[in-house]
Every structure is written in structure tokens, then in C-alpha cells.
Amino acid sequence: MTSNKQGYSLVERYLPYLLIAPALGYLLFFIGYPLTQGVLLAFTDQNGHFTLQHVYYLLYSPSSNFWPALEDTLALAAVIIPIQIMLALGFSLMLSANFKGKDMALYILIIPLTISDVAGGLIWYSLLTANGFFNKLFMALGIINQPIQFFGYQFRPMEFIAIVLAEVWRATALVFVIIFAGLQMISREYIEAAEVFGAGTWTKLRHIIFPMLKPSVQTALLIRTLFAFQVFGVVMVLAGRDIPVLAGEAYYEQTILYHYGVAALYALIIAAISVVIGYIYIKMFKAQYLKEVAM
Amino acid sequence: MSTPGETPPIRYYLLRIVFAGIVILSCTWVLLPIIISILYAFSSPQDFYSPKEIIPLHYTLSNIQKLLALGAARATMNSIIVAVMTVIFSFALGLPAGYAFARFAFKGKDSLKLLIIGLRMFPMLVIAIPLVTLYIKLGLNDTLLGVALAHTTMALPFVILITSSIFVSVPIELEEAGYVFGLDRKQTFLRITLPLALPGLTAAAIFTFIMSWNEVFMAAVLTLTNRTLPAFILTSAMAAPDIIKFAASFIMILPALIFVFIARRYLVSMWGITVR
Amino acid sequence: MVDVRLRGLVKRFGKTIALRGIDLDIRDGEFIVLLGPSGCGKTTTLRIIAGLEKPDEGRVLFGEKDVTYLPPKDRNVSMVFQSYAVWPHMKVRDNIAFPLKIRGVPQEEIDKRVKWAAELLQIDELLDRYPHQLSGGQRQRVAVARAIVIEPDVLLMDEPLSNLDALLRVKMRSELKKLQRRIGVTTIYVTHDQVEAMTMGDRIAVMNAGKIQQVGTPEEIYLKPANTFVAGFVGSPQMNFFDATVKLDGEKLLDAGEFTISLTGDLAAALKDYNNKTVIVGIRPEYMYPRELAPKNMIGPEIKGVIDFVEALGSDTIIHLKVGNKHLVIKISGSHHYRIGEELTVIFGLDKIHIFDKNTGRAII
Ligand SMILES: Nc1ncnc2c1ncn2[C@@H]1O[C@H](COP(=O)(O)OP(=O)(O)OP(=O)(O)O)[C@@H](O)[C@H]1O
Ligand SMILES: [Mg+2]
Numbered sequence: 012m013t014s015n016k017q018g019y020s021l022v023e024r025y026l027p028y029l030l031i032a033p034a035l036g037y038l039l040f041f042i043g044y045p046l047t048q049g050v051l052l053a054f055t056d057q058n059g060h061f062t063l064q065h066v067y068y069l070l071y072s073p074s075s076n077f078w079p080a081l082e083d084t085l086a087l088a089a090v091i092i093p094i095q096i097m098l099a100l101g102f103s104l105m106l107s108a109n110f111k112g113k114d115m116a117l118y119i120l121i122i123p124l125t126i127s128d129v130a131g132g133l134i135w136y137s138l139l140t141a142n143g144f145f146n147k148l149f150m151a152l153g154i155i156n157q158p159i160q161f162f163g164y165q166f167r168p169m170e171f172i173a174i175v176l177a178e179v180w181r182a183t184a185l186v187f188v189i190i191f192a193g194l195q196m197i198s199r200e201y202i203e204a205a206e207v208f209g210a211g212t213w214t215k216l217r218h219i220i221f222p223m224l225k226p227s228v229q230t231a232l233l234i235r236t237l238f239a240f241q242v243f244g245v246v247m248v249l250a251g252r253d254i255p256v257l258a259g260e261a262y263y264e265q266t267i268l269y270h271y272g273v274a275a276l277y278a279l280i281i282a283a284i285s286v287v288i289g290y291i292y293i294k295m296f297k298a299q300y301l302k303e304v305a306m
Numbered sequence: 307m308s309t310p311g312e313t314p315p316i317r318y319y320l321l322r323i324v325f326a327g328i329v330i331l332s333c334t335w336v337l338l339p340i341i342i343s344i345l346y347a348f349s350s351p352q353d354f355y356s357p358k359e360i361i362p363l364h365y366t367l368s369n370i371q372k373l374l375a376l377g378a379a380r381a382t383m384n385s386i387i388v389a390v391m392t393v394i395f396s397f398a399l400g401l402p403a404g405y406a407f408a409r410f411a412f413k414g415k416d417s418l419k420l421l422i423i424g425l426r427m428f429p430m431l432v433i434a435i436p437l438v439t440l441y442i443k444l445g446l447n448d449t450l451l452g453v454a455l456a457h458t459t460m461a462l463p464f465v466i467l468i469t470s471s472i473f474v475s476v477p478i479e480l481e482e483a484g485y486v487f488g489l490d491r492k493q494t495f496l497r498i499t500l501p502l503a504l505p506g507l508t509a510a511a512i513f514t515f516i517m518s519w520n521e522v523f524m525a526a527v528l529t530l531t532n533r534t535l536p537a538f539i540l541t542s543a544m545a546a547p548d549i550i551k552f553a554a555s556f557i558m559i560l561p562a563l564i565f566v567f568i569a570r571r572y573l574v575s576m577w578g579i580t581v582r
Numbered sequence: 583m584v585d586v587r588l589r590g591l592v593k594r595f596g597k598t599i600a601l602r603g604i605d606l607d608i609r610d611g612e613f614i615v616l617l618g619p620s621g622c623g624k625t626t627t628l629r630i631i632a633g634l635e636k637p638d639e640g641r642v643l644f645g646e647k648d649v650t651y652l653p654p655k656d657r658n659v660s661m662v663f664q665s666y667a668v669w670p671h672m673k674v675r676d677n678i679a680f681p682l683k684i685r686g687v688p689q690e691e692i693d694k695r696v697k698w699a700a701e702l703l704q705i706d707e708l709l710d711r712y713p714h715q716l717s718g719g720q721r722q723r724v725a726v727a728r729a730i731v732i733e734p735d736v737l738l739m740d741e742p743l744s745n746l747d748a749l750l751r752v753k754m755r756s757e758l759k760k761l762q763r764r765i766g767v768t769t770i771y772v773t774h775d776q777v778e779a780m781t782m783g784d785r786i787a788v789m790n791a792g793k794i795q796q797v798g799t800p801e802e803i804y805l806k807p808a809n810t811f812v813a814g815f816v817g818s819p820q821m822n823f824f825d826a827t828v829k830l831d832g833e834k835l836l837d838a839g840e841f842t843i844s845l846t847g848d849l850a851a852a853l854k855d856y857n858n859k860t861v862i863v864g865i866r867p868e869y870m871y872p873r874e875l876a877p878k879n880m881i882g883p884e885i886k887g888v889i890d891f892v893e894a895l896g897s898d899t900i901i902h903l904k905v906g907n908k909h910l911v912i913k914i915s916g917s918h919h920y921r922i923g924e925e926l927t928v929i930f931g932l933d934k935i936h937i938f939d940k941n942t943g944r945a946i947i
Contacts, residue, residue, distance in 0.1 A: 030410075034400050122340070129555075142354055266527060
């Protein structure tokens with residue numbers, strides 16, 4: 012009887028670990044193994060000897076697109092993220108007011124959350140292509156008399172704009188949800204107190220709302236920056252390799268050129284960038300946030 | 307003489323009109339592209355290629371049919387299979403872990419949770435490339451199971467965190483009442499906790515389904531002939547005429563739109579959890 | 583400084599009606615207390631005066647100016663929020679300075695006033711902390727300090743002392759009252775603490791269920807409650823109520839069943855419309871005495887009962903007396919030894935009884 016009881020409590024004691032172990036083991040294997048394998052692929056040749064040939068190819072080969080890809084990935088992020096933050100802030104402030112149909116507006120604004128980057132790209136393709144909605148509309152209105160071309164290698168700047176539009180349209184919802192959740196957490200009374208003491212709209216925004224939203228905006232920034240280095244589907248749909256991006260180059264090296272080592276190197280680079288960004292975030296913002304705004 | 311009490315209402319109404327305009331504009335910004343792309347997906351080719359018909363007047367199912375004949379039918383089926391497998395795997399593994407985080411105090415809990423949160427930020431697409439080598443060895447390359455296993459890696463941290471927060475929201479007193487009336491831990495879980503958590507878990511499952519349904523990079527890298535829908539679109543449908551592409555985008559967003567509608571109550575909080 | 587007039591304020595939140603027509607005139611420089619049970623609409627009234635809420639009906643006037651639709655920032659009011667609303671991202675110092683900064687007060691003056699307010703509220707040690715490093719009571723004092731650093735036309739305080747310990751509360755009461763006298767600001771003060779209301783208010787407005795029940799000086803509210811609600815809400819322990827039938831034919835008396843109360847001439851005259859009808863009689867516990875403790879030449883009705891329960895509070899003794907089916911509470915000062923089960927005769931002055939209409943609850947005398 013006693014042994015039975017002890018066995019029971021032993022199971023109880025280790026139960027949480029037993030429950031977590033399968034998931035954790037799975038994750039560690041499916042992330043740990045590929046990462047190790049990735050390092051092997053990236054730094055060895057067919058015979059398993061150490062080599063830097065993939066690194067040289069990536070950095071210096073005329074057929075490698077690494078530098079343009081890094082540049083365009085960064086450029087896209089630099090243009091898209093600020094627009095998204097501004098728009099999301101605007102939407103959030105808009106929905107913090109009370110009005111009829113507010114719930115409806117909220118649901119509409121978050122629809123793009125569930126739309127994939129591939130679909131988002133295709134949707135904007137249907138709006139921007141030569142026979143697309145906007146070209147037809149503007150021609151009918153007499154604003155233009157021949158279609159504006161958005162797609163094709165010779166129109167790379169326009170392709171860039173198309174990607175920006177599609178990404179802003181699709182992924183602003185994510186930033187919005189984060190910032191809106193942050194705004195919801197600010198008790199209305201904090202804002203009302205400012206009003207009572209004479210604050211106008213701008214003072215309220217600058218001294219109360221923005222400072223209290225800072226943690227949410229930082230989180231949104233982090234998530235968006237991480238995602239920016241994984242941008243793939245939209246770019247492939249709207250521009251192919253005309254506008255190279257890191258994930259796109261990885262895909263191309265892997266599936267078209269069969270440069271497994273180079274593709275693995277791209278993967279490692281994306282992983283490394285993400286880890287560094289995440290680390291900086293935790294170091295810089297999280298600590299400060301915990302200190303100041305632990306309500 | 308106008309009293310100050312009467313002037314504000316006029317400004318008040320003006321402001322309200324401007325405000326309503328902004329709301330409508332914002333909603334249009336989101337809805338218009340979806341509506342147009344759906345209309346174009348069903349547009350007759352004549353209407354689409356005629357510069358005059360901004361909004362098509364004649365509609366047809368032929369775009370969808372042509373797309374399905376091109377291989378999208380199978381790809382859609384594949385996508386559904388992969389997504390369902392992903393939901394099953396990630397819940398089988400993630401639900402117990404989520405429950406453990408919600409209901410037990412144990413050594414190392416905080417660091418383990420932090421690890422999961424960290425892993426959720428990890429760009430999972432990078433594991434696809436090295437996985438190919440392993441999959442070739444295991445005979446998993448170009449199989450739906452292989453894709454589902456990779457998608458499970460992507461979904462698992464999310465499932466653990468979300469189920470944990472769902473279980474936390476089930477009052478512990480209700481479980482304790484279960485113990486008091488003679489149920490053991492397993493019975494309490496099955497008869498009390500699980501039913502109470504079910505709506506939230508359903509929404510989380512839907513969300514996981516969409517995650518897998520939408521994923522393109524891993525699917526495109528890990529398959530060759532057994533394409534999922536997004537991978538199929540990326541590799542094959544991009545060569546098709548425009549109007550076929552619109553049909554593809556319609557099939558892609560259809561489940562998303564249905565699920566947004568079903569799970570809309572949970573959507574904001576769920577994303578809140580995934581990104582916090 | 584202005585007088586504040588509320589005219590027929592009605593406020594609905596969906597199906598609940600928070601205010602059902604509030605009329606109140608508050609004089610320039612007056613300290614008025616809104617007193618009432620939880621949920622009666624006190625906070626809602628304050629929020630409408632502050633401009634944070636628009637009434638569905640009715641007007642708010644500051645002096646001659648209709649401010650019903652004026653946004654809060656243009657009203658020059660100041661407020662202590664019930665939940666404090668001390669901004670978590672600002673240090674205590676910046677919280678208190680905020681209203682001054684908005685008004686463009688020079689930095690030197692700001693420092694001086696912040697120091698003054700912080701000292702008054704005994705939080706000068708805490709100026710460089712963040713709110714999350716403070717206790718509830720300290721946070722509340724920050725909220726009060728922030729409200730008094732400026733000189734508003736109207737000062738609104740929503741239970742500003744509710745979270746302080748007894749000692750500090752008593753001290754703060756007199757400090758706030760002195761301060762208000764000195765700067766002469768029209769003050770509307772919400773509380774559900776009667777003692778606070780009685781000691782601080784120039785006048786008290788007793789509210790219940792979205793309506794004002796009575797407005798008057800503390801004495802008027804206590805001595806001449808306008809209805810059973812006010813009579814029951816003000817005073818502790820609660821006033822004793824019992825039903826009695828008015829008998830004016832033959833011997834004039836109130837028949838309560840277990841006992842009767844003989845009526846004098848003017849009381850009988852006041853009740854002449856109620857002959858043979860039931861009224862509610864009220865008598866405060868502190869005006870009933872055991873016969874042996876009654877003032878020397880006191881004459882009045884006597885009631886005999888059995889002691890049910892005794893609460894010895896030290897300074898006071900509260901006796902629960904059973905009289906047939908009725909239950910009376912008597913409060914006497916000092917500590918006395920009464921045994922449960924003992925018989926006791928109590929006496930009270932006829933001039934201390936209140937008589938209310940059974941249907942409307944309104945005071946007849
Ligand atoms: N924003 C709101 N939405 C819905 N109902 C509300 C709202 N604010 C107040 N109420 C309702 O209006 C009534 C009056 O509320 P109010 O806050 O004015 O009460 P109060 O007298 O201040 O109570 P307390 O002493 O508990 O603070 C209550 O029934 C309350 O539930
Ligand atoms: Mg209140």
C-alpha cells in the first residue's frame with residue numbers, strides 16, 4: 012500500500028515534466044537537428060571536409076544575389092514598417108472611440124490577419140495589373156490614358172511599390188492588433204484625468220497615450236522586424252526574383268540551383284539576424300518596460 | 307447672442323461626420339481589395355480583358371474549374387490533409403504541455419516558458435532547407451507527412467502558449483470541486499476542464515489550421531510533386547493567365563474568411579497571445 | 583469661482599438608468615457633499631459636471647454659462663478620481679505637476695506648488711517614485727495632491743479619503759476643509775461615509791437610485807430627514823422604524839400593536855388626514871433611554887421589552903430589545919451592564935419621533 016502511495020506521488024511530482032517533455036523534445040529535435048545539419052551543409056563539401064566555398068560564393072560570386080537581397084530586404088522593411096506603425100496607431104486610436112458599428116469595423120480591420128502573403132500578393136496583383144481594377148478605374152475617370160505598368164523587370168521601382176502596398180495592406184493588421192491590445196489596457200480614466208486637468212488632444216497623445224503605448228509599439232516593432240527578414244510569398248508573387256530578398260534567394264539556391272550549402276547559409280543568416288534582434292529587444296526594452304510600467 | 311453651450315454641438319456633429327468618413331475609408335481600404343479580387347476571380351475573360359468593365363458584368367465558374375483542372379484540386383486536398391495533420395500533431399504534443407504550464411508549479415517553469423516564448427519568435431522557415439537532407443534519408447521528402455511535421459514545429463510553441471492561457475482562464479475552483487466530489491486528476495480534466503476550455507481550444511485549432519494552410523516556404527522547399535496549395539500557386543499557377551491567378555487567390559482566402567467569421571470573437575485575443 | 587447648477591440631468595447606460603433627473607444648485611464657494619449608497623449615481627453626476635460624460639437630458643450651468651457640451655479641458659475643473667487615475671508612467675512629481683504644466687505655469691512656481699501639496703498630503707518623501715512603488719493610500723494622496731495644486735473653478739472629489747487609515751483620514755478631513763475655506767473653491771465631494779459628510783459638508787445632498795432625496799445642512803439632514811430613505815441612511819445605528827395605526831377618535835394615539843404612543847395636540851393635528859391609516863414611525867436609537875438612565879424630568883412614551891442582545895463598544899452600549907414581534911435598537915453612551923433576557927423599559931421624547939407616510943415614505947412631521 013505504502014509503495015503504491017509513494018509511486019503515485021512520484022508520478023505527481025514528475026507529471027508536469029512528463030507532460031512537457033514530448034513537446035519540448037519535438038521542438039528541440041526539429042530545430043536543433045536542422046540547425047546542426049545546416050551548419051554542416053554550409054561549411055563542408057561533399058566529402059565532409061571543412062570549406063568556406065559556400066561563404067565565398069554567397070559573398071563574392073557574380074551569380075550570387077546576396078548583397079542585393081540583403082539591401083532589398085532592408086529597404087522593404089525600412090519603408091513598410093514605419094507606414095504600418097503609423098497606420099496601426101491611427102486605426103487603434105480610431106477604434107478607441109465609441110461609435111455605432113465599432114465591433115464591425117474591428118472585425119473588418121483584422122480580416123487580413125488570416126490572409127497569407129501569397130494570397131495578399133495575388134489580391135494586389137488583381138488591383139494593379141494592366142487590366143486590373145485601378146488601371147481601368149483611372150482610365151475610365153480620364154486620369155490616365157494608358158495603363159500604369161507595375162510588373163516586369165523594367166518596372167522594378169513599381170514592383171517595389173506594389174510589394175509595399177500589398178504588405179502594408181496585409182500585415183498592418185498584425186501591428187494593429189498588438190497596438191490596439193496595448194491601448195485597450197490603458198484604463199480610460201488615465202486619459203480622462205488628463206482631459207479634466209485641461210489637456211487638449213495633442214497633449215493627451217503626447218504625454219499620456221504615446222508613453223503608455225511604448226511597450227506595445229516596441230513589441231510590434233520587434234515582431235514586424237523579425238517577419239521582415241522572412242518576407243517571401245508576396246515578393247515571389249509580385250516580383251519573382253526581380254526584387255531579391257533573403258528568403259527568396261534561399262529558396263532559389265535550394266530548389267533551382269541545388270546549392271544546398273549556400274541555401275543552408277542563407278537559412279543560418281536569417282536565423283542569426285532574428286536571434287540578434289530578439290536579444291537586443293529583450294536587453295533594451297523588456298527590462299525597462301518591466302521597471303517602469305509594471306502596473 | 308449665441309451662448310457657448312450651443313456652439314459645441316455644431317462642431318461636435320462636424321467632427322462626427324469627419325470621423326465617420328475616416329472609419330469608412332479604413333474599412334474600404336481593407337475590404338475593397340478582397341471584394342475586387344473575388345469579383346475578378348469569377349469574371350468572364352472578356353470582361354476582364356475589356357478596359358471598359360471596371361467591375362465585371364458577366365460571371366463564370368470557368369476560371370475556378372480551369373485552375374482545379376491544372377492541379378489545384380489535388381493541391382487543395384493536400385493542403386487540407388497537411389493542415390489537419392498539423393492540428394492533430396501540435397495539439398497532441400502541445401495541449402499537455404499547455405496544461406502543465408497552466409496548472410502546475412514546478413522547478414524551472416519560468417525558464418521553460420521563456421524558452422517556448424523565445425522559440426515562437428524563431429524564424430521556423432529556416433529549418434526547411436536542412437530538413438530536406440534528413441527527409442531524403444527517412445523517405446519523408448515530398449510527402450505530406452513531412453510538411454505536416456515541419457508545420458507542427460512552427461505551430462507548437464503557439465499551441466502550448468495559447469492552450470496554457472485557455473486553461474488558466476478556467477477557474478481552478480471548478481477543478482477543485484471535481485476533486486472534492488471524488489474525481490481523480492484525469493477524470494477532472496476530461497469531465498470539467500476540457501469541456502469548459504473547448505470553445506477556446508476550437509478557436510485555437512482553427513487558428514493552427516490557417517497557419518498551416520497559409521505557409522508557403524517550407525511547403526515549397528519540402529515538396530516537389532505533392533504540392534500544397536500555396537506551393538502549387540507559387541510554382542505552377544504563376545505561369546497561368548491572370549484570371550486563373552485570381553481564382554487561386556479566391557481559393558486561398560476562402561477558408562480564412564469563413565474562419566474569421568466563426569472565430570472572430572477570439573481572433574484579437576489570440577493574436578495578442580501569440581505575439582506578447 | 584462659480585456657482586454650479588444642475589438642471590434635470592438624466593443619464594442612461596443602455597438599459598440601466600444611472601440618473602433620473604438631478605436638480606441641484608451649488609453656491610459659489612460652497613462645499614457640498616454627495617452622499618448615497620453604492621451605485622446611486624454619485625460618480626456619474628461628478629463625471630457629467632467634469633464633462634467626461636454627456637447627459638441624455640438636462641443641462642449643466644457654471645454661473646450663467648451653459649457648459650453641457652463643453653469638453654472637460656475648457657471647464658477649468660479639477661478632480662480626484664475614485665480609482666485615482668494616477669498615471670503609471672510618470673513619477674509622483676510629474677503627476678502632480680502635470681496640471682500646472684498644461685496651464686503654462688513657470689517651472690519655479692511649479693516646484694513650489696508641488697512641494698506645498700506634497701507636504702500637505704505627507705508624500706514629499708515619495709516624489710521621485712513611480713506609482714507602482716506606492717501603496718493604495720499613497721496613490722490616493724497623490725491623486726488629491728494633483729487635484730489641489732491648481733486653483734480650479736470647481737473641485738470634484740470622488741471618495742478621496744476612502745483608502746486612508748483612520749488617523750490620517752481625520753487629519754486630511756480637516757486639512758481639506760481648511761484648504762477649501764481658504765481658496766474658496768466650489769467643491770463637490772462624493773462619499774458614502776456619513777461622518778465625513780456630516781463633518782465636512784456645508785450642505786449634503788443625499789442620493790438614492792439616481793435621484794436626489796434631500797438637500798440640506800448636516801443638521802437638517804439628521805434632524806429633519808425628508809423621507810424614510812434619508813432617515814434610514816443617515817445615522818448609526820439605523821433609525822428604528824415600525825408601523826403604527828393612527829387613532830384620533832377618542833384617545834389620540836399611535837397603535838403599534840405591542841404598545842401605543844399617546845399623541846399631543848399638535849402631533850394629532852398634523853396627522854388628522856391619517857385617521858385610522860397606517861403610518862411609519864421612526865425613532866433614532868440615541869434618543870431612547872432605559873428609564874433609569876433617562877434625563878431627570880423626561881416624560882414620554884414608555885415601552886417594555888426583553889433584552890435580546892447587547893453590543894458593548896466601550897464608549898457606547900447598544901441594546902437590542904425585543905418587544906413582541908418588534909425589534910428595537912437603543913444606543914446609550916458609556917458602558918453599562920445589561921444581561922440578555924432581562925426586562926427593560928425604555929422611554930423617549932415625543933418630540934424626537936418621525937412619522938412617515940406609509941405609501942410615499944415622505945415625512946409627515
Ligand atoms: N460606463 C457605464 N456603463 C454602464 N453602466 C454604468 C456605467 N457607469 C455607471 N453605470 C451604472 O450607473 C449606476 C450609477 O453608477 P455610479 O458609478 O454613478 O455609482 P456611484 O454612486 O458612484 O457608486 P459607488 O459608490 O459604488 O462608486 C450604476 O448602476 C452603475 O452600474
Ligand atoms: Mg462612484
